Amino acid sequence: MRIIYVLVSADVRQAALDALDDRDVAYTVLDADDPTGRDRDCRLVQAPVPTDAVRPTLEALVEAGVDVDRYVVVASGQTAATPTWRELEDRFADDYDPLPRRELRSKAMDLSQDRRSFYALMVASALIATVGLLADSPAIVVGSMVIAPVVGPVLTASVGAVLGDRRMMLSSLRLQAGGLALAVLVAFGLSLALRWLALAPPVLAVSSIELIGVRLAPNVIALTVALGAGAAAGIGVTTKGPMSLIGVMIAAALLPAAAAAGIGFAWGEPLVGIGTLALVTFTVVTIDAAVAATLWVLGYRPDAETTELASVPGGVLANADRRQLLAVGVVGALFAAAAVGTVAVTADQMAFERAANQAAVDAVEDPTRENLTVVAVRSQYASTAPVDTPETVTVVVSDARSGNHSGLDEDIAARIADRTGERVAVRVRFVEYQSATARPGRAATAAERQSRLATDYPSKGSSGS
Known part of the structure; x- marks a missing residue:
């Protein structure tokens, strides 16, 4: 909630209070001194309102003739107990109203x-x-x-x-x-x-x-x-x-x-x-x-x-002179060109990665290879990525039977080259695991308690291009 403090002159005081009454805003009128010393009959009006009601309330006061540039303070509050507070909360509960300019600043x-x-x-x-x-x-x-x-x-x-x-x-x-x-x-x-x-x-x-x-x-x-x-x-x-x-x-x-x-x-x-x-x-x-x-x-x-x-x-x-305007224009044009180029280059990069993923999946799903699953495919770029083409594609494969899968890297590299026309190095990393299920009704043995063991074997990795 917010508490509005606004200094109101005598000639518009009644119109301002009527505007608050029309909007069911409770208020208190306090004695105050004009900071300029020119209006001895001014009063300070204090009104608690929901946060989203600040702008409509200030606009209503401006329409009533109040000079909000003269003196206005919007402070934070915790809660309020007034005859109309619950009604105001219900009215502005689902109302999105951006903060006034001063409060935003x-x-x-x-x-x-x-x-x-x-x-x-x-x-x-x-x-x-x-x-x-x-x-x-x-x-x-x-x-x-x-x-x-x-x-x-x-x-x-x-x-x-x-x-x-x-x-x-x-x-x-x-x-x-x-x-x-x-x-x-x-x-x-x-x-x-x-x-x-x-x-x-x-x-x-x-x-x-x-x-x-x-x-x-x-x-x-x-x-x-x-x-x-x-x-x-x-x-x-x-x-x-x-x-x-x-x-x-x-x-x-x-x-x-x-x-x-x-x-x-x-x-x-x-x-x-x-x-x-x-x-x-x-x-x-x-x-x-x-x-x-x-x-x-x-x-x-x-x-x-x-x-x-x-x-x-x-x-x-x-x-600004012409040189400054020209500089601003050049900078804006360069930024726009960079944005367009970034979108185009990134689209090419995403197309390559999709092709590499599909090539790895096709190679692993070959009927001659069993118990293999592609876990991840990562493309490593040069220092100027994403401008350059990938240098290395790393494929992580899970192997359930610890079999011999030599040549998988060369197969994936060839499939990527066929799909993209790019010659890249391919590294294959195997992740081996074992699985077992225990029969219901008896305690598991030591081997059965290790129902899933995931271990990396870097020595079994291979690479090809």
């Missing part, structure tokens, strides 16, 4: 932190993300997302852009760039330290780490995550709900990729670093644009009557 600013705290949390989250990526541990990486404070600058930048607050927008964009750059530098420094102290392999195929391999370049999956996170953040910031989980989602799209860039540069793989940096840039721009577009669709616009909240696009066009 205040909520976005509340999510922001001072620069020192922001950068300190970015350092901590980057350290944790780096360790999690090198250990290939999703749990540790998720922990880094929880403490990452990137949601604040993302929301304040988009809210500033939509409301026309150029100072808020530019300050938040600088904070985003600085925080992500700091995360890359921290990951780079920690990775170098781990290599120098021999706490990590000095020679490491960074792109073979699964959590890094999926972040080597912009792709459709990253685009979808960024759009979803941005839309969720735009809707969440306009409602009374918390933003913590949405903040984790935004961090999930940005922080691991920033840490992966630092790791790539530290291990001497610049293509990994450049690709993940491109992913970070692509993702943060997409999230900002998605949040701003969502807010625009929900009806938020710049306030043309105030000089501070002038329209951002109009102000930019009015004050």
Whole structure:
């Protein structure tokens, strides 16, 4: 719930109270002093309302002649006991009404932190993300997302852009760039330290780490995550709900990729670093644009009557010279081309992986091979993925009888070449298991208690191309 405090002049007081009565809003009239000292007969009206009723109530007061720019405070409350409170709750229980402009701006600013705290949390989250990526541990990486404070600058930048607050927008964009750059530098420094102290392999195929391999370049999956996170953040910031989980989602799209860039540069793989940096840039721009577009669709616009909240696009066009406009146009065209290229290249990658999966299944289901099941098929790309074709396809196969299946790798490689026209190395990894069932009515023997034993045998793996 919210508590509205508004200063009402004597000449419109009765009209304002009638407007509240018409909407069943209970209120209290308190003595007050005009901050300007010019209206000695003004009064402070206090009215508790449900959160979704704030905007309609303020609009009703404006229609009654109240100058809400003079003095208005919207505070949070726990509950209220008034003759009409239950009726108001029932009326607005299922009513979605975005927050008023002022409350939206205040909520976005509340999510922001001072620069020192922001950068300190970015350092901590980057350290944790780096360790999690090198250990290939999703749990540790998720922990880094929880403490990452990137949601604040993302929301304040988009809210500033939509409301026309150029100072808020530019300050938040600088904070985003600085925080992500700091995360890359921290990951780079920690990775170098781990290599120098021999706490990590000095020679490491960074792109073979699964959590890094999926972040080597912009792709459709990253685009979808960024759009979803941005839309969720735009809707969440306009409602009374918390933003913590949405903040984790935004961090999930940005922080691991920033840490992966630092790791790539530290291990001497610049293509990994450049690709993940491109992913970070692509993702943060997409999230900002998605949040701003969502807010625009929900009806938020710049306030043309105030000089501070002038329209951002109009102000930019009015004050920019031709070189600046040309630069903006070129950047926009490059970003659009990158987005289209990412969709096309990712579509080719997905087509190859579907063909590789089907080739592996067909080879395993050959009548000459029994008791085999495809568990997983993974494609490993070069450092410039997904631009390059796959270098290696790893097929994990379960074997129930521990038989001799020599030549399976060559068969799968040939089938992939026939389907895709690509020559790739194929590695087959066997996972053996035993199974047994106990007869009802008697205790199981030691062998029967081990009804399912899953063991990896790396020595039985094979490879072919």
